[in-house]
Amino acid sequence: MVTMKKTIQELRQISIDYAGKISSIPDTEFAAKPIPHKWSKKEVLGHLIDSGQNNLRRFICGQQASTPPHIVYDQNFWVEANNYAHASKEDIILLWRLINDRICSILAAMPEPNYLKICETGNEPSDVHSLEWIAEDYVKHMKHHLNQIIPHSFDITYP
Numbered sequence: 001m002v003t004m005k006k007t008i009q010e011l012r013q014i015s016i017d018y019a020g021k022i023s024s025i026p027d028t029e030f031a032a033k034p035i036p037h038k039w040s041k042k043e044v045l046g047h048l049i050d051s052g053q054n055n056l057r058r059f060i061c062g063q064q065a066s067t068p069p070h071i072v073y074d075q076n077f078w079v080e081a082n083n084y085a086h087a088s089k090e091d092i093i094l095l096w097r098l099i100n101d102r103i104c105s106i107l108a109a110m111p112e113p114n115y116l117k118i119c120e121t122g123n124e125p126s127d128v129h130s131l132e133w134i135a136e137d138y139v140k141h142m143k144h145h146l147n148q149i150i151p152h153s154f155d156i157t158y159p
Helices: 002-023 027-031 041-064 075-082 089-109 112-116 131-149
Strands: 118-120 128-130
Touching: 002 089, 002 131, 027 041, 027 089, 041 075, 041 089, 041 118, 041 131, 112 131, 118 131, 128 131
Parallel strands: none
Antiparallel strands: 118 128
């Protein structure tokens, strides 16, 4: 329980702090692709939105399903299909904040016994994790990608 509370607090603080920091990035820098086949900072934040949406489903379905739900996604397809490259910076930042606020609310309301319920996050046998593990990993994953948007923000190696 302590771990989940810490995860929720950390996620909430990161989304508050970094919404402002990301807003201060000049639009041209935010939209620039480092090389043609790599995501721009805007698309990286879009990927974090997609990750949030998929994890939101895991946190809800994982509590309800009698068998572990199998929720995977093709990140490159999602970023392209959501067309983040052409979305407004303000909309992307707001959506990222809102999806993380929703995740924090769901995790805070989750009954403690549900932390141990599991969800399949990929196609390998090793891709079965508890909801608590998924929440912790979600924050680590976010830090990894925020380092791509604002270098040296977090001292983390992921995965």
